[in-house]
Amino acid sequence: MSGRQDIEDLIDLMARLPGLGPRSARRAVLHLIQKRGRLMQPLAQSMQQVADSARECLRCGNIGTGDLCDICADERRANGELCIVEDVSDLWAMERAGVFKGRYHVLGGTLSALDAIGPEELRIPLLVQRVIDEHVREVILALGATVDGQTTAHYISDELSGRCEVSSLAQGVPVGGELDYLDDGTITAALTARKRL
Structure with a gap:
């Protein structure tokens, strides 16, 4: 039963994204599961990388991966x-x-x-x-x-x-x-x- 609950939890999280309601989130999750090797796993890895590295630029407030975003760092x-x-x-x-x-x-x-x-x-x-x-x-x-x-x-x-x-x-x-x-x-x-x- 926990496997089904994991899927429901993912649907609930996806439904919180802008532009996605519960039905759209359910369709998106089903699509991800069906394309798990080509889409879901690379997406999960990319999301983890961004979660680990993304931060707010100290100067302008943009999102980047360093203390200064690429725009602020560009003289x-x-x-x-x-x-x-x-x-x-x-x-x-x-x-x-x-x-x-x-x-x-x-x-x-x-x-x-x-x-x-x-x-x-x-x-x-x-x-x-x-x-x-x-x-x-x-x-x-x-x-x-x-x-x-x-x-x-x-x-x-x-x-x-x-x-x-x-x-x-x-x-x-x-x-x-x-x-x-x-x-x-x-x-x-x-x-x-x-x-x-």
Whole structure:
């Protein structure tokens, strides 16, 4: 009976992943079991390797395998531009578009009075210090077009006033839109047509 319970436990864990419900998780687990040699075992090994090595970049908050992620470690990316995103999935969406050549700063969320999330709960104080230490000339706010995203953008703009130019993504990002769900062309258009705040 424990073998069946192991499978049910795996289904329950898979169902916790974004975009998967219990039925999708059950289908995915069945597929993995049927392709155990070609898919499940390599997947399990890869997941263990990532679990052992993945960590948060000490500078920007991205996920990498060292103290600094590949982007922060690349001196060619130190071009004076810093793109501010809400979370790592937004950073990866921007990188997938391949148009931004500077560095990033992951906030870890947005300001929210309802959820008692203030600047100290996010990485905003670290952002201000990075702008000073790294001689950043432009901060690009790539935050979602939500109420909390725009509140956060205005707060950061006020905090950085006089320290550097602050711009935000322009056309192409719909109101209420999340970067992770946008296609590469939309992200490229929004970054290219960014505007000063």
